[in-house]
Amino acid sequence: MEPLKNIYNLQFITKLEDVITLNYPAFEREAFRTKLFEADWEELALKERMRQITLSLAPFLPQDYKQTIEILRKCAPSFTGLGGIIFPDFVEQYGLEEWELSVETLAFFTEFSTSEFAVRPFLIKNQTRMLAQMEEWAESENEHIRRLASEGCRPRLPWGLSVPALKKDPTPVLVILEKLKEDEALYVRKSVANNLNDISRINPDLAVTIAQSWYGNSQKTDWIVKHASRSLLKKGDPRVLQIFGYESSDSLSLADFTITPEKLAWGENIAFSFTLISRIETPHKVRVEYAIDYVKANGTRSRKVFHLSELEWRGSMKKTFAKNHSFKDLTTRRHYPGVHRIAIIVNGTEKAALEFELIQT
Missing domain, CATH: 1.25.40.290 (ARM repeat domains)
Structure with a gap:
C-alpha cells in the first residue's frame, strides 16, 4: 500500500x-x-x-x-x-x-x-x-x-x-x-x-x-x-x-479451547477455536471478544482486545467459534519474540487463556 x-x-x-x-x-x-x-x-x-x-x-x-x-x-x-x-x-x-x-x-x-x-x-x-x-x-x-x-x-x-x-x-x-x-x-x-x-x-x-x-x-x-x-x-x-443488556457471564462457559501452532514465526497466523455454552434459559445477550497480550520491546506484555461477535440467544445454546490472527508487522504494531497470551472474553469477563510463543527465524 x-x-x-x-x-x-x-x-x-x-x-x-x-x-x-x-x-x-x-x-x-x-x-x-x-x-x-x-x-x-x-x-x-x-x-x-x-x-x-x-x-x-x-x-x-x-x-x-x-x-x-x-x-x-x-x-x-x-x-x-x-x-x-x-x-x-x-x-x-x-x-x-x-x-x-x-x-x-x-x-x-x-x-x-x-x-x-x-x-x-x-x-x-x-x-x-x-x-x-x-x-x-x-x-x-x-x-x-x-x-x-x-x-x-x-x-x-x-x-x-x-x-x-x-x-x-x-x-x-x-x-x-x-x-x-x-x-x-x-x-x-x-x-x-x-x-x-x-x-x-x-x-x-x-x-x-x-x-x-x-x-x-x-x-x-x-x-x-x-x-x-x-x-x-x-x-x-x-x-x-x-x-447494552450484557449481564453476568457466570452461566456462560467455554469448552474445547485450542490454539495452533503453539510456536510461530513473524508473518504467520495463529488459529484458535472454542465452543461457548450458555445455560441461561431466558433470552440474553452475549458479547464475545478475544485479547492478545503482546510482548513489548522491553519484555513486558500489553493487551489488545478484538471484537468477535454479539449474539442474542433465546435460551440455553452453544456455538463454536474459529478465528485466524496474523502476526505480520503493521505500521501500527510491531511484534517481538517471546511468550504471548490469548484470552477469550465473554460479557467483559475473561473465561479462558492459553500461551504461545512467537519466535525469530
Whole structure:
C-alpha cells in the first residue's frame, strides 16, 4: 500500500502551482518549487510535507494576510480530500493574530477538506472564545462545519495538536456534543461518538453518565453511545455492559479451547477455536471478544482486545467459534519474540487463556 504522505506528490504540487498562478499571476512557481524541495522531501511524513508546503508558499504570496487569504479561498475548492489541509494549515501558521478572519476562513476551508487540525492552536490561545465559536458552528446548516465543531474540540484528536486543558477537563465540550447528538448526518454523529470515546479514556465516570442519559432516547443517540463506548466495552466496564443488556457471564462457559501452532514465526497466523455454552434459559445477550497480550520491546506484555461477535440467544445454546490472527508487522504494531497470551472474553469477563510463543527465524 502506498504511504499516505504520497498524496503530496509531484502531480499535486504541479496542480497547486497551476491553480495559485491562475488566481495570483505574480506567483513565482519555480522559486516556490526550489524552496519546497530544499528539505529532504522523501523523508518527510504527511504532516511534515503539509507544513513544508505552507512555509514554502508564504514568501511567494502577498505579505498582507488578508490578500493571501482571498487568493487561497479561490484555490481551495480545487483541492478536496485530505490533501486540502494545506489551506487550513496556512491559517494555523500565519493567522492566529487575525482571529475573526481566520476563524471564518477555517469554516470555509473545512467544506473542501478539514480544518480540525488547524483549530487546535486557536483552542490553546483562547479556549473560551474558540469553544463559543464552535457552539455557533454546531448550529450551521452545513454538515462539514457542524462536524468541525465536534471534531476540532476532541480531547485526544489523532494527529492533532494536544490541548492540555481539554485533556485534563473535557467537560467544556459537552455543550457542543449535546447540540449535535441528534444530528441528521452520520458524518457528524460519528464525530460526536469519537469525541465521547476520547472522554471515556480521560474521565470514564463522566462518559458513563452521558451514555446512561443518552441511551434509549433515539436510534441516533443509541448509535452514538454504542460507538462511543467501544473503549469501555473492551475494558469490560460493567456499567457500560449493563447499558447494552450484557449481564453476568457466570452461566456462560467455554469448552474445547485450542490454539495452533503453539510456536510461530513473524508473518504467520495463529488459529484458535472454542465452543461457548450458555445455560441461561431466558433470552440474553452475549458479547464475545478475544485479547492478545503482546510482548513489548522491553519484555513486558500489553493487551489488545478484538471484537468477535454479539449474539442474542433465546435460551440455553452453544456455538463454536474459529478465528485466524496474523502476526505480520503493521505500521501500527510491531511484534517481538517471546511468550504471548490469548484470552477469550465473554460479557467483559475473561473465561479462558492459553500461551504461545512467537519466535525469530
